[in-house]
Amino acid sequence: MIIDHILSKEILRYNLLLLDVFSRVCYLNNHEKDFRGGLFRFKDGQPSSVIPIAGDVLIYTADDRNIHAVDEVVDGERLTLTLWFTRNPAHDEDSKLTSFLSRWLLEHERGKTNSFLPLPGSDNMYWFSDGKLGFEIRCARAQNLGFKFYRLKHQEFCDADLEDDPLEQLSKPVRIGRSDEIFDMEFVNSLHALQVLLFYHLKAHELMASREKNGCEKESTKLALLDAKDVFELKLPCDHQLAERILCCLPYVAVTWHFCWDDFVLAVSKWEEYMSSLHEELLMLIPQWVDHQTIFNVGTLE
Structure with a gap:
């Protein structure tokens, strides 16, 4: 062994x-x-x-x-x-991976922006079930944090599609809301929104301290919010009791905190900076992977 x-x-x-x-x-x-x-x-x-x-x-x-x-x-x-x-x-899957990474690097060199934004996997990956009932993990996590997913009413969509496959809507552009306040920013998909939410909770105290140190721009919150009548909530099948039982032990759920949209606006920009830096670091390591099939510098092992 x-x-x-x-x-x-x-x-x-x-x-x-x-x-x-x-x-x-x-x-x-x-x-x-x-x-x-x-x-x-x-x-x-x-x-x-x-x-x-x-x-x-x-x-x-x-x-x-x-x-x-x-x-x-x-x-x-x-x-x-x-x-x-x-x-x-x-x-051996190396040839497939190196081909994908090489195309990714080429897109970056051509100036493609925001290539660090997350792409969701199959909807089945985000569905948790104990048999008959279940819940959508992305929605459940967002709801445990006090948020829901929304879409603009004027966005083109088919009512029949929404009823037949509501999970599919989570892979399309969404907005998030808390109580009756809707944040006026379009996330590329629900996974993008959820990553920013989790980042906000991870950095909540730092963001609040930064805002208090630099002063709070009161007008920014007004500009960042939508009227609830302009959106509709994405309501998905969910066993709320099961979701609460499975996700209730997560540390950030039990923490009491004061939410502020100004802090969240700052979290969006900080998350983008953080993800962009990781993206740039990975891009620098792609040639290392192509040559040595490793994402760290082989020279450090010798």
Whole structure:
């Protein structure tokens, strides 16, 4: 059994050389703090179980030597980043990835703006169900934060399409609202809006301090809000009790805070700056991936 907590790039490279096929699980939140249950258990060997702790990475050979199971998460939400690696050339996806990244780099060089904005996956990825009922994860997260998704009434859409496939509307431009106040900014899709909302909650205290230090532009809020009669709410099927039970343990839900639209306006610009910087950093690393199939500088390992 090979189980390591990755502490450095050198250890990661060592494991890559040793293993033909292995899985890696990176835990993004904490057992008993953010969720209950969800322990990782091996059938044989030691350790027999692993307690999820944010930042820990678990690596194991993906074969019959490491038969394993994960306990059911009974409260909250367990977040992980899971990757599967193989050195078998029959499963090599590098050519597809390098081709995609090269096209992405070319679009950037041609001056395409806002290429850092998120693109949603399949609607099925965002639907959580325990059987008969369920909820749309993006909507549920936004509602837990006190917001809902809206669209302008004059935007072209088909009423039949909205009834037949309401989830599809979340991949189209949306606006967000809180109580009867609608923020007058169009997000490219619901995932874009949700990322900004989560960023706002993460940085709420910093944003408030910055606003108080620099002074609050009262007029900016008036200009940033729409009349509720000009929009319609995107109402999707949702088991609210199930959503509350699954998402209630998230740390930012329990935090009491004072919401201010001026802070949110600042959060939008700060989020764009942050995402743009990550985008630029990734663009600089694309040639490294094409040449060495890694997104960090190989020279640092030598």
